[in-house]
Amino acid sequence: MGTVYVTQEDAYIGKVDESLNIKADKKTVLDVPLIKVDGLVIMGRANISPAAISELISRKIPITYLNVNGKYLASIEPDMGKNIFVRNAQWKAAGESAQAVHLTQGFVRGKLKNYRQSLLLAQRRYDLDLNSGITQLSNAIASLEQAKSINSLRGYEGAGSAAYFGCFNQLIRVDNFSFSTRNRRPPTDTVNSLLSLGYSLLRHDIQGALNMVGFDPYLGYLHTERYGRPSLALDLMEEFRPLIVDAVVLAAINRRMLAPKDFITEPVSGAVSLTKEGLHLFLRLYQEKKLSKFKHPVMQKQYTYQESFEIQGRFLAKYLLGEIDKYPPLVMK
Amino acid sequence: MKNTEYIQIAALNQYAYCSHRCWRMFCAGEFTDNQYTIEGTALHDRVHTTGDIDKEDTWQIRAIYLKSEKYKLIGKSDLIEVVSGEYYPIEYKRGRKGEWDNDELQVCAQALCLEEMTGQNINIGYIYYAHSHQRQLVEINQELRDSAIATIAAVTNLLETGTMPPPSYSKRCKGCSLYSQCLPKAFDKLRNYQEAN
Numbered sequence: 001m002g003t004v005y006v007t008q009e010d011a012y013i014g015k016v017d018e019s020l021n022i023k024a025d026k027k028t029v030l031d032v033p034l035i036k037v038d039g040l041v042i043m044g045r046a047n048i049s050p051a052a053i054s055e056l057i058s059r060k061i062p063i064t065y066l067n068v069n070g071k072y073l074a075s076i077e078p079d080m081g082k083n084i085f086v087r088n089a090q091w092k093a094a095g096e097s098a099q100a101v102h103l104t105q106g107f108v109r110g111k112l113k114n115y116r117q118s119l120l121l122a123q124r125r126y127d128l129d130l131n132s133g134i135t136q137l138s139n140a141i142a143s144l145e146q147a148k149s150i151n152s153l154r155g156y157e158g159a160g161s162a163a164y165f166g167c168f169n170q171l172i173r174v175d176n177f178s179f180s181t182r183n184r185r186p187p188t189d190t191v192n193s194l195l196s197l198g199y200s201l202l203r204h205d206i207q208g209a210l211n212m213v214g215f216d217p218y219l220g221y222l223h224t225e226r227y228g229r230p231s232l233a234l235d236l237m238e239e240f241r242p243l244i245v246d247a248v249v250l251a252a253i254n255r256r257m258l259a260p261k262d263f264i265t266e267p268v269s270g271a272v273s274l275t276k277e278g279l280h281l282f283l284r285l286y287q288e289k290k291l292s293k294f295k296h297p298v299m300q301k302q303y304t305y306q307e308s309f310e311i312q313g314r315f316l317a318k319y320l321l322g323e324i325d326k327y328p329p330l331v332m333k
Numbered sequence: 334m335k336n337t338e339y340i341q342i343a344a345l346n347q348y349a350y351c352s353h354r355c356w357r358m359f360c361a362g363e364f365t366d367n368q369y370t371i372e373g374t375a376l377h378d379r380v381h382t383t384g385d386i387d388k389e390d391t392w393q394i395r396a397i398y399l400k401s402e403k404y405k406l407i408g409k410s411d412l413i414e415v416v417s418g419e420y421y422p423i424e425y426k427r428g429r430k431g432e433w434d435n436d437e438l439q440v441c442a443q444a445l446c447l448e449e450m451t452g453q454n455i456n457i458g459y460i461y462y463a464h465s466h467q468r469q470l471v472e473i474n475q476e477l478r479d480s481a482i483a484t485i486a487a488v489t490n491l492l493e494t495g496t497m498p499p500p501s502y503s504k505r506c507k508g509c510s511l512y513s514q515c516l517p518k519a520f521d522k523l524r525n526y527q528e529a530n
Contacts, residue, residue, distance in 0.1 A: 083361040
C-alpha cells in the first residue's frame with residue numbers, strides 16, 4: 001500500500017481496531033490495515049484523531065501536511081533515531097570536507113547521468129535530435145571529477161540541469177502541453193505544476209527514509225543550511241528526480257491520462273494546479289511508480305523505488321561512517 | 334574512561350551472535366522486530382506473568398532483577414529455581430536449540446550474577462526451548478565462565494568506545510531483524526560495482 005494520501009476536504013482520519021479509517025460525509029471512503037501503511041500525506045484540511053496520530057507515530061509512520069496544491073507545510077515525525085553516530089558523522093562532514101565534496105559529486109553525478117539517460121532513451125524512441133543537450137550533460141558530468149569545491153559542483157549541476165530542461169519540451173509528445181522553462185513558487189503552467197507537485201511528494205518520501213536511517217534531514221551538503229529547509233532530503237532527491245517524478249509527469253502527459261481540463265489557473269497570480277480528479281490520478285501514478293520494481297545496480301536484487309530511498313540512505317550512512325569508501329548514487333542504465 | 338555503566342546480560346548474547354548487531358542495538362539504539370523477535374517477546378511475556386510459586390520442593394522465582402557489581406552486569410531472569418537450597422537459572426528461548434552457543438553464554442552470565450547475589454556456587458543452568466518444550470542442561474564450567482568473562486570485557490569495550498565492528502555476511506544474517514539496516518553484503522557488492530557511464 002505504501003503512502004496514504006488524503007485529499008478530501010473535511011475528511012476525518014481515525015483509527016478503528018488495527019486499521020486507518022478515513023471518512024467523508026460520515027461514510028467510510030477508505031479502511032486500510034495499519035500494517036500496510038508507511039506514510040500518511042494530508043492535503044488540505046482533513047482532520048485526524050489523536051488516537052490515529054499516536055498509533056502512526058508509535059509505528060514510526062510520518063504524517064505530512066501539504067496544502068491543496070501540494071506545497072509542503074509541516075510534518076509530524078516519529079522520535080528521531082537514537083543513532084547518534086550517524087548524526088555525528090553527518091555533522092562532522094558539514095561544509096567543504098572531503099566527504100561533503102564526494103557526496104555532492106555523487107548526488108549531482110547521479111542526477112545528471114539519469115538526466116542524460118532519459119534524453120538518450122527519448123532520442124532513440126522518438127527519433128529526436130537531442131545531441132546538443134546530451135553533449136552538454138556529458139561535459140558537465142566529465143567536469144565533476146575535477147571539481148574540488150562544492151560551489152563549482154553546483155555550477156556544473158546548474159549547467160547540466162539547464163541542458164536537460166532545454167530539451168524537456170521535446171520529451172512532451174502531445175500538442176496540448178508544452179514546457180519552456182522551469183518555474184515555481186507558484187508554478188504558472190501545467191507541466192511545472194506537475195513537476196512541483198511530484199518533487200514535493202518525493203521529498204516527503206526521501207525525508208521519511210532519512211529519518212529512518214537516523215539522519216538530521218536539515219543538514220545537507222549540496223544544499224546549504226537554511227531555516228526550515230530539509231537540505232539532506234533535497235540532496236538525496238537529486239538522483240531520483242528524473243527516475244521517478246519526471247518519468248511520471250511525462251507518462252501522464254504523453255499517455256494522455258491528463259488533459260488541460262484537469263488543471264485550474266488561479267486569477268491574478270496565475271498559479272496552476274490540478275483539479276481534484278487530476279490530483280487523484282497523479283497521486284495514483286506516483287504511487288504506482290514508487291511501488292514498481294527494478295534491479296538495483298549495486299545490490300543486484302529487485303527492489304521497489306520506495307525501498308531504494310532507504311537503501312540510498314543506508315549507503316549514505318555507511319559512507320559517512322567509513323564502512324564503504326564511496327557513495328554510489330542510483331544510476332540507471 | 335572507566336566504565337561506570339552496567340551492561341545488559343542480553344547484550345552478551347547479541348555480541349556472541351554478531352558484534353555488529355550488538356553495536357546497532359546497544360550503541361546506536363536501533364531495534365526492529367521481525368517474526369522471531371515478536372515470538373520471543375510474546376514468550377517472555379508469558380513466562381513473566383507469574384511471580385514466585387512453590388512447586389513441591391522447588392521454589393520458582395520469575396522475572397527478578399539480576400545484578401553483579403564485579404562484572405557490572407544487570408539483567409532480568411526468566412526463571413530461577415531453588416531445589417534443596419541450590420539456585421540455578423533457566424532462560425526461555427523460542428524455537429529449538431540453535432547452532433550457536435550464545436544462549437549458553439547468557440545463562441552463564443545469569444549464574445555469575447546469582448553467585449554474587451546468593452554467595453553460593455552455581456554449577457548448572459537450563460535453557461528452555463519453547464518449540465520442543467525441552468529443557469537443556471547448561472554446565473557452568475570453567476571454559477564457559479572464561480568465555481562469558483571475555484565476552485563481558487569485549488562488550489564493555491564496545492560500549493565504552495562506541496567503535497563499530499564492521500558488518501560481515503554469514504549464515505546468521507538470515508534470521509537477523511536488523512538485516513535491512515545493516516546490508517551486510519553492501520561492502521562486497523560495491524567493490525564489484527561499476528557505475529554506468
